[in-house]
Amino acid sequence: MKVIEAKQIVRSYGSGPTAFQALKGVDLTIEKGESVAIIGKSGSGKSTLMHILALLDQPTSGECKLFEEETTAIKKKALNKLRNETFGFVFQQFFLNPKDTVLDNVVLPLKIAGITGKRRKAMAMQALAAVELADKAQNKANDLSGGQKQRVCIARALVNQPEIIFADEPTGNLDSTTGEKVEELLFKLNKDQGITLIIVTHDPDLAARCDRQIKIKDGLVEVA
Numbered sequence: 001m002k003v004i005e006a007k008q009i010v011r012s013y014g015s016g017p018t019a020f021q022a023l024k025g026v027d028l029t030i031e032k033g034e035s036v037a038i039i040g041k042s043g044s045g046k047s048t049l050m051h052i053l054a055l056l057d058q059p060t061s062g063e064c065k066l067f068e069e070e071t072t073a074i075k076k077k078a079l080n081k082l083r084n085e086t087f088g089f090v091f092q093q094f095f096l097n098p099k100d101t102v103l104d105n106v107v108l109p110l111k112i113a114g115i116t117g118k119r120r121k122a123m124a125m126q127a128l129a130a131v132e133l134a135d136k137a138q139n140k141a142n143d144l145s146g147g148q149k150q151r152v153c154i155a156r157a158l159v160n161q162p163e164i165i166f167a168d169e170p171t172g173n174l175d176s177t178t179g180e181k182v183e184e185l186l187f188k189l190n191k192d193q194g195i196t197l198i199i200v201t202h203d204p205d206l207a208a209r210c211d212r213q214i215k216i217k218d219g220l221v222e223v224a
Ligand SMILES: Nc1ncnc2c1ncn2[C@@H]1O[C@H](COP(=O)(O)OP(=O)(O)OP(=O)(O)O)[C@@H](O)[C@H]1O
Pocket: 013, 014, 020, 022, 040, 041, 042, 043, 044, 045, 046, 047, 048, 049
């Protein structure tokens, strides 16, 4: 089953003579349960593409289907709900609320989804246990190490049992041992739960572990 289908995605930044086309007509299809690496040089358009696939940004033209359905006409509120229910995000910068506890950070997607007190705490604790951080639940997020923060992000990304996890340089800020742990976790989710993984990375080893690589060059998919 196709989870994502992008057709002729163009994304321009700015207008007039300074306009810049970061994506120039990208076509791609991602099947359920795949792990896909998006690779390419700095500035080639990987993050721009990921933001569009994750419905965080709209293309200037082209269409993006999620589960075979067109997404361009979805209203903002429904889009936020769809994103929250369907996707998990792991980015290089952690985007945790530093003053909140680890538990509160992980609970957030469940809160947004309207899941109530006890149940959401149980689900969040389960996700924290999966990343081996249950003992840090009551710590302030800010007090954790970089690798621990990244694992909290993974717990938050998996807590709502998403169909797809988007990760942009998930190991970019980590030492190799911690990065390896984070990788293990992501691939375990892919294997055990069939979560589709879409990972932007500069790391050739991480890219090689994925089922497939999509190489972006100057805003286009470079066909090997
Ligand atoms: N908001 C913006 N306004 C103008 N140009 C932008 C904007 N965001 C990105 N760009 C440009 O679009 C191009 C693609 O950027 P993008 O962030 O997608 O690259 P990337 O492949 O993710 O690079 P990196 O590996 O360095 O993260 C770059 O040339 C960048 O300067």
